[in-house]
Amino acid sequence: MEIDWGLFAELFGRTFTFWWVILPAILLGLIVGAIPGFSAANTIIILLPLTLAMEPEIGLIFMVALYASSRMGAGIPAILVNIPGTAGAAATPLDGYPMTKQGRAQQALAISFVSSVFGGLLTTILALLAMPWLSQVAYHLHSVEMIVIMLFGISLIATIAAKDTLKGLIAGFFGLMIGYIGADVVYETPRGTFGFLELYDKVPLIPALVGLFAVSEAFAVIEGESILTKRGMEAMQKAGWAETWEGVRLAVSRWWHIIWTSIIGLVIGVVPGAGAAIASFVAYQQSKTFSKTPEKYGTGHLDGLVAPESANNGVTSGTLIPLLVIGVPGGATAAIMAVVLQYHGVTVGPDLFDSQPELAYGAFTAMAVTYAIMILTVLPLARYMSRITVVSTTYMAPIIISFTLVGAFVPRAYVFDMYLALAFGVIGYVARKTGYHVAAILIGVILGPLLENYFLRALRISQGDVMVIFSSNLGDVMWVMLIVSLFVPMYLDRRRKRQAEQAVPTTTDC
Amino acid sequence: MSDENGPDTGKPAKKAAGAELVLPVAGLIFTIYYFTTIIDVPWTAQVSAFFVGTILIGLIIALIIRTVIQVRRGEASLSLAPLIAPRDYVPKRLALLGLTLSYVFFIEWGGFTITTFLFLLCSMLLLSGGKKKGLILTISLILSVGGYFLFIVVFNTRFPKGPVETMLHGVF
Numbered sequence: 001m002e003i004d005w006g007l008f009a010e011l012f013g014r015t016f017t018f019w020w021v022i023l024p025a026i027l028l029g030l031i032v033g034a035i036p037g038f039s040a041a042n043t044i045i046i047l048l049p050l051t052l053a054m055e056p057e058i059g060l061i062f063m064v065a066l067y068a069s070s071r072m073g074a075g076i077p078a079i080l081v082n083i084p085g086t087a088g089a090a091a092t093p094l095d096g097y098p099m100t101k102q103g104r105a106q107q108a109l110a111i112s113f114v115s116s117v118f119g120g121l122l123t124t125i126l127a128l129l130a131m132p133w134l135s136q137v138a139y140h141l142h143s144v145e146m147i148v149i150m151l152f153g154i155s156l157i158a159t160i161a162a163k164d165t166l167k168g169l170i171a172g173f174f175g176l177m178i179g180y181i182g183a184d185v186v187y188e189t190p191r192g193t194f195g196f197l198e199l200y201d202k203v204p205l206i207p208a209l210v211g212l213f214a215v216s217e218a219f220a221v222i223e224g225e226s227i228l229t230k231r232g233m234e235a236m237q238k239a240g241w242a243e244t245w246e247g248v249r250l251a252v253s254r255w256w257h258i259i260w261t262s263i264i265g266l267v268i269g270v271v272p273g274a275g276a277a278i279a280s281f282v283a284y285q286q287s288k289t290f291s292k293t294p295e296k297y298g299t300g301h302l303d304g305l306v307a308p309e310s311a312n313n314g315v316t317s318g319t320l321i322p323l324l325v326i327g328v329p330g331g332a333t334a335a336i337m338a339v340v341l342q343y344h345g346v347t348v349g350p351d352l353f354d355s356q357p358e359l360a361y362g363a364f365t366a367m368a369v370t371y372a373i374m375i376l377t378v379l380p381l382a383r384y385m386s387r388i389t390v391v392s393t394t395y396m397a398p399i400i401i402s403f404t405l406v407g408a409f410v411p412r413a414y415v416f417d418m419y420l421a422l423a424f425g426v427i428g429y430v431a432r433k434t435g436y437h438v439a440a441i442l443i444g445v446i447l448g449p450l451l452e453n454y455f456l457r458a459l460r461i462s463q464g465d466v467m468v469i470f471s472s473n474l475g476d477v478m479w480v481m482l483i484v485s486l487f488v489p490m491y492l493d494r495r496r497k498r499q500a501e502q503a504v505p506t507t508t509d510c
Numbered sequence: 511m512s513d514e515n516g517p518d519t520g521k522p523a524k525k526a527a528g529a530e531l532v533l534p535v536a537g538l539i540f541t542i543y544y545f546t547t548i549i550d551v552p553w554t555a556q557v558s559a560f561f562v563g564t565i566l567i568g569l570i571i572a573l574i575i576r577t578v579i580q581v582r583r584g585e586a587s588l589s590l591a592p593l594i595a596p597r598d599y600v601p602k603r604l605a606l607l608g609l610t611l612s613y614v615f616f617i618e619w620g621g622f623t624i625t626t627f628l629f630l631l632c633s634m635l636l637l638s639g640g641k642k643k644g645l646i647l648t649i650s651l652i653l654s655v656g657g658y659f660l661f662i663v664v665f666n667t668r669f670p671k672g673p674v675e676t677m678l679h680g681v682f
Contacts (some may be wrong), residue, residue: 166573173566174537184555194542223599398633402626413668418614434529434594452558
């Protein structure tokens with residue numbers, strides 16, 4: 001695959017002429033991304049009659065624009081009301097919501113938009129240029145390497161629960177056990193299902209997300225008149241356009257942070273099945289590990305918001321690479337795009353770049369153009385969106401409960417899933433009140449089935465030899481990286497404490 | 511998390527560690543239950559869960575030991591206070607939980623629009639203490655009807671359907 005700059009320029013110009021397709025897709029994507037239970041994949045399925053009736057090129061542009069904007073939309077409720085629209089935005093409220101409570105919602109939204117757009121734009125261009133090489137990543141990652149990637153995910157639990165690692169690990173491993181509920185993949189034996197048929201197919205992620213974040217938050221916020229602190233309310237009432245521009249300035253000043261965390265998203269996005277949730281937490285962990293002020297994470301720290309938002313938008317272009325280059329979808333939305341293209345007689349895979357380059361490269365130019373249009377259309381809305389935080393909890397809590405519970409119903413149309421979300425709400429409420437992090441439980445629920453699948457696959461290939469997990473050179477390198485990423489923060493933390501202790505007597509002497 | 515014996519009493523604050531044990535105990539019970547469901551199944555269905563479950567049990571035991579030590583030193587108590595604090599909100603929170611359970615129970619028959627309207631109306635009135643009835647009625651009506659049009663009519667989403675949705679199906 002050689003780079004044809006002339007074709008790229010032509011495609012960019014051509015894609016801009018489809019602004020009339022991109023704009024409604026952006027609006028729709030922002031809405032469905034912001035509502036838990038709705039996703040780009042579900043929406044594309046619902047709109048299949050529309051996309052199938054379109055020309056393949058227009059249909060692809062519509063789907064790509066909807067996909068990219070839904071990723072950004074998921075961060076909006078995560079920042080404003082501590083409820084991620086999708087699991088991919090579950091790391092966003094860690095620092096986004098504390099900013100909101102301090103009355104800095106407008107800045108947080110602007111930072112999120114700029115990080116998302118520049119992270120997404122950069123990785124789209126990188127994906128376009130490095131596609132031949134990036135597509136090879138998926139070939140080198142087998143079950144052993146994937147086990148280490150999953151363990152990277154679990155190590156995040158300790159990072160998130162920095163205040164009490166033991167409680168953080170308990171929350172995470174409890175989540176993993178919940179993630180193990182369901183029939184096993186080989187013999188279909190039901191395990192830990194309490195006799196519910198609805199749990200045979202594992203614990204559905206949306207009810208877990210809705211319960212842990214939304215329902216528990218709604219029951220917690222009724223203690224106050226507003227989700228904002230007193231100072232936060234004063235700041236919000238004074239907020240004007242200047243706060244949006246301040247957010248843009250703060251995000252742009254972290255340009256290097258946006259670059260490297262979005263690349264984490266791109267690389268993880270290339271791995272089929274890994275997804276935005278893992279990418280955003282890995283980026284958050286790495287950001288904290290290499291930060292000079294890790295103690296500020298979780299308190300409304302800007303880098304803690306930039307990292308997950310850049311990474312989860314980096315995933316968006318990453319998931320298209322295996323689909324277009326080797327014909328393997330990197331995620332649910334990519335799989336649906338493949339179905340739509342196949343309906344039009346377009347076979348995704350390496351031949352597509354020769355037979356229909358306008359489609360193969362066009363997917364990425366459409367994404368780049370979407371991001372470019374999105375920043376112009378979404379940024380001015382930050383000021384108005386942030387006003388939602390001044391709404392009294394008297395109205396907000398019931399609205400959150402009803403609409404998110406119905407959102408839990410949507411993916412499978414089981415009322416059981418609404419009860420399940422309520423059960424997760426109780427778990428989340430207890431967790432919040434007793435100092436366990438709900439994000440750690442959610443990571444466990446997400447990673448549980450993935451870890452088990454890769455673990456079983458590796459063991460079956462090795463005929464039960466556990467040492468198989470050290471049988472690959474790449475895997476061994478990743479093991480070393482995992483151990484380093486676990487112990488470096490502990491070492492740095494200890495060094496910082498020692499330095500602080502040494503500083504105290506010096507100050508006293510003065 | 512609230513502490514017992516705050517500055518008012520003159521005694522050092524005690525951590526309410528009893529509440530911190532609720533989630534681990536639930537996790538422990540669930541893990542033991544999970545193990546009972548996999549005892550007689552092939553090893554492929556056991557191995558990963560036994561690995562994770564054993565680590566979880568080990569972590570919970572470590573927390574229990576830490577708590578016992580803290581209680582014996584007088585640094586913590588087995589109080590469950592943080593779970594219900596602030597106490598003034600307990601009746602409201604329980605009533606809201608009851609309303610939420612009723613919402614989920616009735617939505618299967620009542621459908622989205624009417625059940626959501628009633629839930630929003632009742633729960634907002636509960637939280638406001640019966641004030642601003644007109645505003646609450648308007649908000650509940652706009653959101654339930656707006657939700658019907660946006661999600662069921664426009665997006666054709668699989669929302670719970672009842673008499674209102676069935677009746678209006680022919681119209682929209």
